[in-house]
Amino acid sequence: MRLLILVNTLDCLDENNALLSNAFHRFGWEVVLGEINAIAADDYRYFTRGVLAGNNGPYDPGSPALGDRETYFLDECQLIWVMSQPEEHVARNVWQMLWIASQHTAFVNSIEGLVFLNTKQALGYVLPKENRAFSYISNDFSLLWERYRQSQDKWWVAKPPNAAYGRNVFLLPPNGPNVRTILQCLTGNAGVPDIGWGGVGGFKAEYAILQQFIPEVAQGEKRVIVSCGKAVAWHGRQARPDDHRSNITQGGKLISVDLHSNEIGLAELLGQKLMAHGINFVGIDMAYPYILEFNVSSPGGLYDAKVASGTDRSDQVAQLIIAHFKKH
Structure with missing residues (x-):
């Protein structure tokens, strides 16, 4: 084979x-x-x-x-x-x-799933409402700015829908002085005139997500690797004291954690929902009871889980994948 x-x-x-x-x-x-x-x-x-x-x-x-x-x-x-x-x-x-x-x-992972579901925009499709943060998605700066202004007493997170590794993820405080600038930047500065004679035309808008901040994130996130609907490996991540992002690539600290039964159940619920779309291997970021995002392309976590726990779960992943495709 x-x-x-x-x-x-x-x-x-x-x-x-x-x-x-x-x-x-x-x-x-x-x-x-x-x-x-x-x-x-x-x-x-x-x-x-x-x-x-x-x-x-x-x-x-x-x-x-x-x-x-x-x-x-x-x-x-x-x-x-x-x-x-x-x-x-x-x-x-x-x-x-x-x-x-x-x-x-x-x-192993379908092309349809890799193209259409490997995005933060898919959370509303694959998750129950109680397991995802309330979000707005738009390429219109004025819409996102107005939504923020309507709830300026709350903390928000703004980020691109398809970026990875914690890139361009901003924590927006209540009545933040730079929020307007950040939202303009994330939506492509489409409404900001260009300097120069006559300006430059063309479509410049970019999509951004404005998402309510989840306090549970402050306690750290867990990355869970799910293979064929089964949670097989996991580790914890803690953000640096001077950063809100816990991504290992952004200086987050790798820690060993346990996964309780409710967390396993939620991760496997998402894994099974994705299997219906041909996705059999996924990395999930969780701050229970919330799923923050998932990655179906090449999710990190298998090696980090090995480092954190001392156990290599790659054979279990391979066994599950082999058994799944033997049945189909």
Whole structure:
């Protein structure tokens, strides 16, 4: 059996590329690490450049995929796992070719799910109201500004719908002096005149989310990895004293935590809802009883959970994925 894992670069593997390629190799699978931005077609047979994993020992996060780079056809694989978003200027073509390939070959996470559900905008679709923060979504600065002004006594969070790693996430205090500027910035400064003779035309608006701040976040967040609807690994994150974001990439502290039964139930409820859309591997950010967001592309957490707990759960992830696709 052959698994193709599509990555952004073969020169530096992230935690999922390393741990999960090792796990599938331990279960006797042939694993190919392929470049997602190199998808191409030979008479409408789709292929990419890649490296056969496992010949140079197990990988560690950050290591390169050593070996000769060869051509691998997608229809010669039994399973494909998209582990990276394609680069923006080729993304439309890559997603289109991968969707066509997915009509004949199984994907761990469906192309439809990766394109349409890998966004903070999807929380209202997959979660009950009591498990998500109240939010406004718009590319109209005036609408978001008016919503904030109507509740200026509350704390809010403003952020882009499709950014990751805590990028451009702002905590807006009551009657904050910079809130107007922040909301203008996040919506593309579309209503701010350009300096210069005659100005510059064109559509510049960008979407932003204005979300009520959840006090539970101050106690720390939990990242939960869910595979085929089962919570398999988790760890805690605490923000720095000088930052409201707990993302590890923003200096958040990794801690070991327990997951109580209600948290497991909520994570698995979301995982099962996503499975109905072909999403079988997801990372969930939780401050119970709220889900803050989820990532279905290449969610970090499996390696961090290993560091925090001392236990590597990648074999359990692989077993669940293999068993799921044997049944389908």
